[in-house]
Structure formats: C-alpha cells, structure tokens
Amino acid sequence: MRRAAIYLRVSTDGQTTENQRLELVAVAERSGWEVVEVYEDAGISGAKGRDKRPAFDRLTKDATRRKFDVVMAWSVDRLGRSLQDLVAFLSEVHVLGVDLFLHQQGIDTTTPAGKAMFQMLGVFAEFERSMIQERVKAGLARARSQGKILGRPGVAQPTRQAVLEAKAEGLSIRKIAERVGLSVGAVHGIVSAP
Template identity: 35%
Template sequence: MERIEAISMTTFAYCRVSTLDQHTGIQEEAIKKAYPDAVVRHEKASGTTRDGREVLSLLLDMIGQGDKLVVWKLDRLARNMNDLTGIVDSLESKRASLEVLDQRIDTSTASGRAFLQMLGVFAEFETNLRKERQLAGIEKAKREGKYQGRRRSIDAEEVKRLKNSGMRPTDIAKKLGIGRTSVYRLLEA
C-alpha cells in the first residue's frame, strides 16, 4: 500500500508601513478576518525597493510549496514592476502563491496572475507620476526663490576647525559621525 503525504499549507501575511508613526493594525485586521490562522509579520520600511526589507526577505525564504503569502494591498508589497515580478517569480519557483486581499488577486489562477501584472504596471506608473509632480514643484519653488533645499546636517565650520587643529579627515569623520567623503568634500569647498 502506497503512502501519500499531504502538503501542509501555511498562510503567511506581510504587513508594511513606511514610517514609524504609522501602524499596521488595519492591514492585520483585514488579513486575520480572511485568514485567522495566518502567520503575520510586520515591517516598518520604505516600499520603494526590496533592499533593507529583512522581514519580507525572511518570509520569502520561509515560504515553501503550497504556502501562500497574503498582503492587504499591492502597494504594501511592492511599488515597482521589477520588485513585484521578482517576488512573484520567487513564490512561483517554490510552488507558492500570492494573494492581495483588497484587489482580490490570487496568483494561483491564470487570471489572478494577469490582473496582478496589470495592476503592477499601473502602480509603477502612478509612482512615477508622483515623482514627476514632486520634481516639477521643486523646480517651480526654486524659480520663485522659495526652495532652500535640505538643511545642512554637517557643520562645515566645525570640520574646518578640527582639520586646522591637526585632526585627520578619518578622525574628523568618526568624531562627528559623518562619512569621510563628506569631510573631504567640505575641505575642498
């Protein structure tokens, strides 16, 4: 008699916010309503890239055959097509799937995969439009003399004073908690 092993499916949920003052409560509530037994993980990190998102990386490493990754909204997972495609490819290579609750997308179906790709293109387009509007606003403010840029975070006079007292650029950088390149740039200016 042949023994058949059942594949146990685990549902992993990923909740992300960008800033420390934001909370993942609404995301988790929606996910727990759909999947009460989901393993929920939270992350506070920018969604513009996968870099620096250790919780997401850990989840993608943990997910195996038959498992599912669930997110509340697509922008909680990825903001550009490269990242989205990479995540979906990673899941598919493990025979796992992605579900986006808000848009009712499930990559375990052909229509779900197609719809996800279309939404990803539009999400990236929206992000690019937002960046263009921001840059246009900054240019306008510069023309009107209203844009001052970011405040200097390094005291150039202190860097010069320390250099004049005989301190080496590497030591200045360590003392002030800044990059050595910044010290050299200020000294050359």
C-alpha cells in the same frame, strides 16, 4: 500537490476569522492543495505595517524560505490596507514564484487569467510610482523657482577656515572632524576642494 499558506486577519477582538478559515480550507481541498500553515493576526488593523502584524511578518519570511507555493487570503484588504505595502508584498511573492489566491476578488495566479490580472496590478503599481516621482520633481522645481535652496546646508565659513587651519597643523582628517564637529566625509570634501 501545491502547498498552501492561509492568511487570516480581523481588525477587532470582537470579530472572528473562522468564516475566512472554513471557506479557504474548502477552496484548498477542492483545488487539491495541501494547507501547510495558517497565519492569523486577530484584532490587528490592516493599516498597520508588517512589523506590527507578527503572523503577516512570519508569512512573508516563510515565503522567502519557500515553505509554500501559494498564499491564500479571504480578500485583498486582509493582506493590507496601505497600497504601498500591499504592492510591495505582491511584488515580493511574485519574484519568489509564490502564487496568490484572493477569494473575494477571484484572483488566482495559478491560472493564466489570474497571472494576467496580477501583471495588471504591477502595471498600475508602476504607474503610481511614476506619478509620485513626477509630483516630487514638480515640487522641487517649484521650490527652486521660489528661490529656496535645496539640499543640506553648507558648512559655515568660520568652520571651513578651522578645518583648513587644522589640516595645515598636520592633523588627520578624523582628528579634524572630531575637533570641529563635522563628519569625516565633510572634512574630506573641504580639504580636497580646489
């Protein structure tokens, strides 16, 4: 028998999760699944991250602990409204081998058709990541073509000179870093430069 976890969420205190609960429990019974835990975030927006939704956070941690085999939710927007957070959650449960049942969308990854739909979601997520990378690269290229210097600012010449003088005095890299106010790595880069 599959172990199911139900996730319920409403955005405002004036709303109730009872309709979601009744329908999902009925689906679990029809499917022969045992509901082992109900996670409920009442009065919390789906746009909030995992750290602001305590029940969703517990659900994710319990998925890692393999406390259930399938996550049930009324709708994809109950899990989250941020595409980035949602895709991360879907990828995480997929890697763990936890199935997903979304009532309103008719997605059930315990079936071959549901698994195919889930894989299509992954394809779209990968496409979105590629598009973001291309936009970032294009933005960097535009900035360079306009003469902007990218990356961290370099160390000013007087500071570089102070580092080299301190090294000539025989101070350790750590002591030099403390004296001139740079990181140990930055000092090491200056003293080891040709």
